Amino acid sequence: MKCPFCQHEDTQVLDTRVSEEGDSIRRRRRCVHCDKRFTTYERIELAMPVIVKKNGSRTEFDPTKLRASFMLALRKRPVSAEAIDAAIHRIEEKLRSSGEREVMSGRIGELVMHELKRMDKIAYIRFASVYKSFEDVTEFQDAIAEVGQERKPAGK
Template structure:
């Protein structure tokens, strides 16, 4: 591992532990040349399935798009960042556990709605109203009833 400070190729691992989200290994390293310390993360490389859009296009899965979508629904809501990280991790586990090389985008949307329903009812309604193209008050009322009924 190259030192980010001096570029030297050798460093020693001083400490190893699981990351906070238990999905990677955090290593503290010390450069053999300049003695400065830095942190690296080791994560298993997995191939996420391709996303099949409604129009049939296939695109690479992009974690940041999922996070942006969830964060937009949760905007100004009292939900901890760790809870959001955990929800995204659960969605990704579901995607990987299917074992498919492709996943329809609507299935990801359903996974997001399930997680948002558990995190924050208002965020669930925000997301679901856009995702399901709710355009009248009766459809909105059904969403609210669904959020209330499944929250019990």
């Protein structure tokens, strides 16, 4: 494994752990040349479905775009990188396990909104406002009311 810092090809594995789900292996590594440490993940690689955009064009699934959406919505919010990684992993698993060869981009947007709603309500509102193209204040108020309703205990 090449070191991402100095590109040296000799790295040492310091620690290996199986993920909680049991579907990946996390390895802490150290470069023997520059002594920097980094983490790698070993996963089974399964084909992701092709994404069909609103205009009908097709594109490969790109997890960096998914991460960018999360990072933008979660900007300056108290959500850990591990929580973001876990949400992205859950979305990828749902897409893989769907068995579909093609998935509409809107489905991915819905999955992102679902994860954001669980992680951070403010980030959810931010994402939903762009994703659903809110055009006036009442749409924001409706989304905020929807999130607020979920927090109230039953019977009140």
